[in-house]
Amino acid sequence: MRRDLFAMPPGIYMDGNSLGVMPHAAREAVLRRLDDWQHDSVHGWDKWFGLAESLSPGVARLVGALPHEVMATGSITSNLHSLMATLYHPQPGDTRRHLVATSLDFPSDVYAMQSWADMHGAELRLIPSRDGQTLTTEDILATLTDDVAVVLLPTVLYRSGQLLDIPGLTAEAQARGILIGWDAAHSVGSVPHDLHGSGADFAVWCHYKYVNAGPGAPGGLFLHERHHGRMPALRGWWGHDKTSQFEMAHNFRPAAGAGGYQLGTPPVLALAGLEGALEVFATVEMEDIRTRSLALTDHLIALADAHLPELKMVTPRDHAVRGGHVALAHPDALALSVALRERGIIPDFRQPDILRLAPVALYTTEAEIEETVRVLRDLLDTGSYKAAREVGLVT
Ligand SMILES: Cc1ncc(COP(=O)(O)O)c(C=O)c1O
Known part of the structure; x- marks a missing residue:
């Protein structure tokens, strides 16, 4: 974990699979x-x-x-x-x-x-x-x-x-x-x-x-x-x-x-x-990045299993066939993605129904994963995501 080497943006950044945070x-x-x-x-x-x-x-x-x-x-x-x-x-x-x-x-x-x-x-x-x-x-x-x-x-x-x-x-x-x-x-x-x-x-x-x-x-x-x-x-x-x-x-x-x-x-x-x-x-070994990346995605998958049954886990669970991000399918994935952004959490959305979350080994914390799942649960419980505003060009 080298979070100290990054200029972290405000809120919780879960989109490093699209654009990484600035070192x-x-x-x-x-x-x-x-x-x-x-x-x-x-x-x-x-x-x-x-x-x-x-x-x-x-x-x-x-x-x-x-x-x-x-x-x-x-x-x-x-x-x-x-x-x-x-x-x-x-x-x-x-x-x-x-x-x-x-x-x-x-x-x-x-x-x-x-x-x-x-x-x-x-x-x-x-x-x-x-x-x-x-x-x-x-x-x-x-x-x-x-x-x-x-x-x-x-x-x-x-x-x-x-x-x-x-x-x-x-x-x-x-x-x-x-x-x-x-x-x-x-x-x-x-x-x-x-x-x-x-x-x-x-x-x-x-x-x-x-x-x-x-x-x-x-x-x-x-x-x-x-x-x-x-x-x-x-x-x-x-x-x-x-x-x-x-x-x-x-x-x-x-x-x-x-x-x-x-x-x-x-x-x-x-x-x-x-x-x-x-x-x-140059300060890290790729093997260590992979070990932490898998631990973070394991944590996210376990929390999603326990708390977000409405979201379908699309990412393979087996370490051997899992990359660095977690994809969850939901018919309202776009609205959920926008609502998360409104709550200060940056995921991304890919057509037609995929919410992508990338806990990045170098800078994402376990607490940020837990907060992301907690907010998602809250959005689903209250249905408030349905009122989310329309998004910009890049989702
Ligand atoms: C898997 C994959 N391939 C190709 C591209 C296109 O890359 P570029 O715009 O650098 O040509 C992207 C862009 O995000 C990508 O994610």
């Missing part, structure tokens, strides 16, 4: 970079050039990768496009050409994967869900047929919080000759990873959720070193070999490893948020 170090790092800008103007680039690369060891530690296999850049969506452009290029007549994602994916992943299927005249197949909330290994494996070229899976499903078996499914896909990528948005910073050891081909994630790097912070990409050395299909000058980037030659020489997948000038102020956020993670 003091992130604010200080951004202010430092603003000072650089003020005092050094363009000479600031002497400090900022290579900033993203300097963050790779810290980022790699979060995802269990080698530093040259990761890069803080882009967004989940742009990184997914960039990696797909390089890894997916079926030739006319190839039978192994189709793509697989899941019916429970975050929409941007499906949009991106559908773009690539369309560009190559292939199908995007979506793994079905039997209960509308979770996926079974059986259904995932049934889609991994010998005409599939690439499968993209979420590590943790953004609605239900189900954690998939990353090493097991990676091995299964690869045994079938299928490239496998992971969207790790909802696990990085909450669940330990071993992307390199599992042999995953690629992964994409953001740093604005459990990593607490700030709204719109640069995302992360992982490309296993077995895929290094090839020419990135989408190129830009920031992916050029750093030692000769400013020679401004027109023949592109990619930086070795994941750095070659950068495109344009990095957002220095936004990278500074990540720079500060990583200082927090």
Whole structure:
């Protein structure tokens, strides 16, 4: 628990799975970079050039990768496009050409994967869900047929919080000759990873959720070193070999490893948020974060079982398949979410009926979980949530 390292907002914050709380170090790092800008103007680039690369060891530690296999850049969506452009290029007549994602994916992943299927005249197949909330290994494996070229899976499903078996499914896909990528948005910073050891081909994630790097912070990409050395299909000058980037030659020489997948000038102020956020993670072990995260979600689940029978527990109870947040279904989940906010507790709502609560290992207390459940019980007993005001755009 490192609550002292965070500038906690007023009330009870249960939405760290959407936007993490600001670490003091992130604010200080951004202010430092603003000072650089003020005092050094363009000479600031002497400090900022290579900033993203300097963050790779810290980022790699979060995802269990080698530093040259990761890069803080882009967004989940742009990184997914960039990696797909390089890894997916079926030739006319190839039978192994189709793509697989899941019916429970975050929409941007499906949009991106559908773009690539369309560009190559292939199908995007979506793994079905039997209960509308979770996926079974059986259904995932049934889609991994010998005409599939690439499968993209979420590590943790953004609605239900189900954690998939990353090493097991990676091995299964690869045994079938299928490239496998992971969207790790909802696990990085909450669940330990071993992307390199599992042999995953690629992964994409953001740093604005459990990593607490700030709204719109640069995302992360992982490309296993077995895929290094090839020419990135989408190129830009920031992916050029750093030692000769400013020679401004027109023949592109990619930086070795994941750095070659950068495109344009990095957002220095936004990278500074990540720079500060990583200082927090340098003080903790991911295993300890996971232990506390599971203890907190256990506590929340037990209290919800005891006091909130009207809410259906959607998140799997088994530790092995549970991520960092708890999802509860209720027909009035939106009104409950708004009413909680009016009482100073910040959860979030996901269509059509899911209330998500994320007790975050680094900063949420047991007492905050207990108070959240108590207020929910009160809202249900009094029915006062039905009078809750309409919400803003982001629920
Ligand atoms: C699971 C998941 N995938 C993809 C995205 C899209 O990320 P980005 O906007 O960084 O491209 C999000 C955004 O919250 C997400 O939660």
